Structure formats: C-alpha cells, structure tokens
Amino acid sequence: MIIKLLGTGDSPGTPVLNCHCKTCEDARKNKWERRRYSILIKNADKILLIDTSPDLRRQLLENRIERVDAVLWTHPHFDHFGGFSEFYRVQGNVDVYTTPQIHESIGKYLHFLSYKKKEVNAFERFSISDVSFTLFPVNHPPVEAVGVKIEWNGYKIVISGDTNLEIPKKSIEEMKNPDLFIVNSIAPSGKFKKHMNAKEALSLAGEIGAKKVVLSHLGHFFPPQKIAVRYYPVGEDNQEFSFGEGRLDEFLGD
Numbered sequence: 001m002i003i004k005l006l007g008t009g010d011s012p013g014t015p016v017l018n019c020h021c022k023t024c025e026d027a028r029k030n031k032w033e034r035r036r037y038s039i040l041i042k043n044a045d046k047i048l049l050i051d052t053s054p055d056l057r058r059q060l061l062e063n064r065i066e067r068v069d070a071v072l073w074t075h076p077h078f079d080h081f082g083g084f085s086e087f088y089r090v091q092g093n094v095d096v097y098t099t100p101q102i103h104e105s106i107g108k109y110l111h112f113l114s115y116k117k118k119e120v121n122a123f124e125r126f127s128i129s130d131v132s133f134t135l136f137p138v139n140h141p142p143v144e145a146v147g148v149k150i151e152w153n154g155y156k157i158v159i160s161g162d163t164n165l166e167i168p169k170k171s172i173e174e175m176k177n178p179d180l181f182i183v184n185s186i187a188p189s190g191k192f193k194k195h196m197n198a199k200e201a202l203s204l205a206g207e208i209g210a211k212k213v214v215l216s217h218l219g220h221f222f223p224p225q226k227i228a229v230r231y232y233p234v235g236e237d238n239q240e241f242s243f244g245e246g247r248l249d250e251f252l253g254d
C-alpha cells in the first residue's frame with residue numbers, strides 16, 4: 001500500500017495569491033508550492049483519495065492517475081472537496097464515503113453532480129479494496145469534521161483531518177499507537193480556533209504514541225520549505241510512504 005501526500009498546503013495554498021511575505025516570495029522565486037489538501041492511497045491497483053483538493057487536476061496529471069475508485073471526504077470546506085468535479089468530467093459515478101451530515105453539507109454545493117453516496121457513521125469500520133477505514137469525530141468549528149484511521153496488513157495510519165487540539169476522548173482512543181500520523185498544523189506557533197500549531201500537533205503525536213509524525217495542511221506562516229524541514233517534521237507535496245512486508249519506506253517527491 002502506498003500513501004502519498006498530493007497537497008500539504010492550507011486553504012489558500014503557498015504561495016498565497018497577492019501575498020509577498022518571505023515564504024510566498026521564496027516559493028515564487030524557487031518554484032516550489034504547497035498545494036491544497038488531498039491524500040492518495042493506492043492498494044492493489046485501486047486508487048482512493050482522501051479529500052478532493054481544488055488543485056486536483058494538476059495533482060492527478062502529475063501522478064499519472066487516470067481513474068479514481070473511491071473518495072473519502074473529511075469535512076465540508078472548499079479546500080477539501082472543491083476539486084471533486086476535476087475528475088468527474090471524465091469519470092462519473094464515483095463512490096464517495098463520509099458521514100451523513102458531511103454528505104448533506106457538501107451535497108448542497110455539488111447538487112448538479114451525481115455520485116454514489118456511501119454513508120458511514122463515525123466509529124463504524126468499513127473496507128475498500130482490502131484496506132479498512134474508521135472515521136472519528138474531531139473538532140473544527142463550526143463544521144462537522146472527521147479524522148481517518150487506516151488499517152492494512154498490521155499497519156495503522158492516522159490522519160487527523162482539520163482539527164484543533166480539543167479532540168473527543170473516544171476519538172483519541174481510536175487514534176492511539178499509529179505507525180504514521182499525518183496531522184494538521186497551520187503554523188509553527190500561535191492560537192487558532194480551527195487548527196493546531198506545530199507545538200500542539202507534536203504534543204498530540206506524543207500523547208497518542210505515534211511512531212512517525214508528518215505535519216500537513218501547512219500555511220505560509222511556516223518558513224520556506226528548505227528551512228522549515230530543519231525545525232519541524234513538515235510534509236512535502238508528493239512525499240510518499242510505502243508499506244510492505246514489515247517495512248515502511250519513505251520517498252520525497254521531485
């Protein structure tokens with residue numbers, strides 16, 4: 001099974017349009033980007049996307065993905081579902097998994113598209129091509145949002161989704177002891193109502209006993225990528241994790 005971070009940026013992405021901060025200027029000058037949030041899971045030729053980023057067309061083209069077997073949405077914010085119609089134009093009737101409430105919210109925006117709504121409740125385990133998933137509620141006011149637990153061949157991967165640190169206790173139990181924890185962190189420090197800063201994200205990683213942690217959903221508040229990697233376990237667009245027989249390999253994108 002392969003897990004690939006297609007986009008590690010926050011909702012405006014980096015560089016931010018019309019922003020001339022040090023990070024955004026560095027991104028323009030040195031031609032790097034943090035695109036909007038999508039995570040690719042590939043297992044036995046099946047392609048699954050966790051969230052459908054507004055940058056999805058480029059992300060799919062670059063990764064030579066021509067077909068998507070299923071989609072899972074974490075919450076009804078544009079940077080997590082806005083790109084759904086990017087592949088809908090060439091491929092209809094995709095299975096989309098999320099809670100009934102998140103389906104209802106996103107369905108209002110995407111009322112002109114037809115797709116196969118698969119409703120799953122929080123804490124209800126379900127499988128797609130040999131991989132098992134469990135959604136758990138997180139805290140991202142004012143919308144309902146879930147994180148995702150993925151289990152495959154003895155490995156456990158947890159994706160926090162967009163959340164602040166006030167995650168319900170029952171969800172924390174579900175998140176414990178992952179081999180890989182992909183956690184949202186919008187800035188190195190500072191207080192945010194809907195998100196965690198790096199310090200909070202890393203303390204949560206410690207609390208749940210994560211073996212490996214990757215920060216994602218990164219804002220331009222982080223230094224330029226080349227500097228940020230020296231201080232934080234920041235993810236990078238196209239970073240890939242491959243889970244095989246008893247080993248976890250990691251590749252950085254080009």
Ligand SMILES: [Zn+2]
Nearest residue numbers: 011077079162
């Ligand atoms: Zn977001």
Ligand SMILES: [Zn+2]
Nearest residue numbers: 019021024220
């Ligand atoms: Zn900026």
Ligand SMILES: [Zn+2]
Nearest residue numbers: 075077140162
């Ligand atoms: Zn959000």
